[in-house]
Amino acid sequence: MKTFHCNCGAVVYFENVQCVACGSELGWCPACQTLGSIHADVYGQYHCGDPACGAALTKCYNYAVEQVCNRCVPTAQLSGETEALCDYCRFNDTIPDLSINGNREKWSEIEAAKRRVFYTLDLLGLPYGSAEDGFAVPLSFDFKGDRVAKRFLWFNVGEHEQVYTGHANGKVTINIREADDVEREKARVSLGEAHRTLIGHFRHEMGHYFWDVLVKEKCEADCISVFGDHDNPDYATALQAYYENGAPPGWQSNYISAYATMHPWEDFAESFAAYLDMVSVVDVAFHSSLVDSVDPASADFQALAAEYAQLGLLLNETNRAVGLLDLVPEVHTATILGKIEFVHTLSKNAPGR
Ligand SMILES: [Zn+2]
Ligand SMILES: [Zn+2]
Ligand SMILES: [Zn+2]
Ligand SMILES: [Zn+2]
Numbered sequence: 001m002k003t004f005h006c007n008c009g010a011v012v013y014f015e016n017v018q019c020v021a022c023g024s025e026l027g028w029c030p031a032c033q034t035l036g037s038i039h040a041d042v043y044g045q046y047h048c049g050d051p052a053c054g055a056a057l058t059k060c061y062n063y064a065v066e067q068v069c070n071r072c073v074p075t076a077q078l079s080g081e082t083e084a085l086c087d088y089c090r091f092n093d094t095i096p097d098l099s100i101n102g103n104r105e106k107w108s109e110i111e112a113a114k115r116r117v118f119y120t121l122d123l124l125g126l127p128y129g130s131a132e133d134g135f136a137v138p139l140s141f142d143f144k145g146d147r148v149a150k151r152f153l154w155f156n157v158g159e160h161e162q163v164y165t166g167h168a169n170g171k172v173t174i175n176i177r178e179a180d181d182v183e184r185e186k187a188r189v190s191l192g193e194a195h196r197t198l199i200g201h202f203r204h205e206m207g208h209y210f211w212d213v214l215v216k217e218k219c220e221a222d223c224i225s226v227f228g229d230h231d232n233p234d235y236a237t238a239l240q241a242y243y244e245n246g247a248p249p250g251w252q253s254n255y256i257s258a259y260a261t262m263h264p265w266e267d268f269a270e271s272f273a274a275y276l277d278m279v280s281v282v283d284v285a286f287h288s289s290l291v292d293s294v295d296p297a298s299a300d301f302q303a304l305a306a307e308y309a310q311l312g313l314l315l316n317e318t319n320r321a322v323g324l325l326d327l328v329p330e331v332h333t334a335t336i337l338g339k340i341e342f343v344h345t346l347s348k349n350a351p352g353r
Contacts, residue, residue: 057075174202
């Protein structure tokens with residue numbers, strides 16, 4: 001991720017909604033593909049603050065009303081909709097129940113993570129879309145919490161309906177409990193994970209999405225040669241075996257995480273997430289004046305992986321210096337790099353780039 005500039009010259013960040021230097025409101029302008037100041041004219045119509053652009057903009061409904069977004073929609077594109085949803089919010093099918101205390105804050109965290117993940121997908125030019133866009137695998141999101149049945153309600157509710165974070169046919173579901181820091185850290189420790197983040201969840205589930213979009217019935221044989229046969233054993237059998245026996249000893253030589261050992265689909269999703277981590281970390285370095293880095297959007301895989309390895313050493317030590325978890329905890333063996341390179345090549349050859 002790069003940093004952006006308010007029209008006053010101050011540096012602003014991807015999540016910001018207001019410039020701390022001049023007080024201007026900020027928003028993502030889809031016309032110039034950047035975050036910058038936005039200004040309302042006397043009619044209340046917002047415009048991009050960059051005089052070279054000046055596009056007429058409407059704040060995303062989730063920005064203007066719900067305050068969980070910071071993107072804008074070109075006003076010219078709207079045809080009287082009351083809820084103008086931005087290019088990222090339009091994929092939301094289900095949002096958390098905002099009548100429950102704390103859910104708006106969780107939703108806000110979820111949207112912030114989702115925007116960062118979309119930013120990297122767009123940087124790579126990966127193709128995604130909704131049913132209206134004519135996508136055979138229409139992307140959509142459900143953000144919801146477990147429903148615990150209360151007794152003595154006047155209506156019937158499903159008993160202890162539990163929400164599973166996952167992906168099915170384009171629908172990515174995130175249990176909003178993952179936006180609760182305490183709950184998420186408890187889960188991380190009990191599952192023995194090196195990291196557990198909202199961004200990581202999105203990256204993993206989008207890995208399943210892109211398997212459906214780019215691999216399924218297209219290059220399954222190539223994928224099998226790298227990740228193994230996803231039909232044998234079938235997913236349900238593999239899942240049960242994993243929860244009974246855990247990861248095989250020595251898994252670190254061949255898998256990016258213990259969970260990746262469960263089934264080739266999970267291995268692919270974990271490798272896809274690792275690739276997006278790699279691209280986004282190198283992207284920070286590329287836009288930093290502190291290090292001389294390759295451009296992750298155009299670098300070949302060897303250069304990208306070498307850059308990430310160098311940065312990993314530096315950033316792990318930096319984190320250790322202040323007592324944080326290692327930023328790049330995995331050791332990238334040749335086998336693991338081969339899997340990540342498969343994702344890289346798939347991304348490079350994706351249609352519509
Ligand atoms: Zn400013
Ligand atoms: Zn603009
Ligand atoms: Zn939005
Ligand atoms: Zn998965």
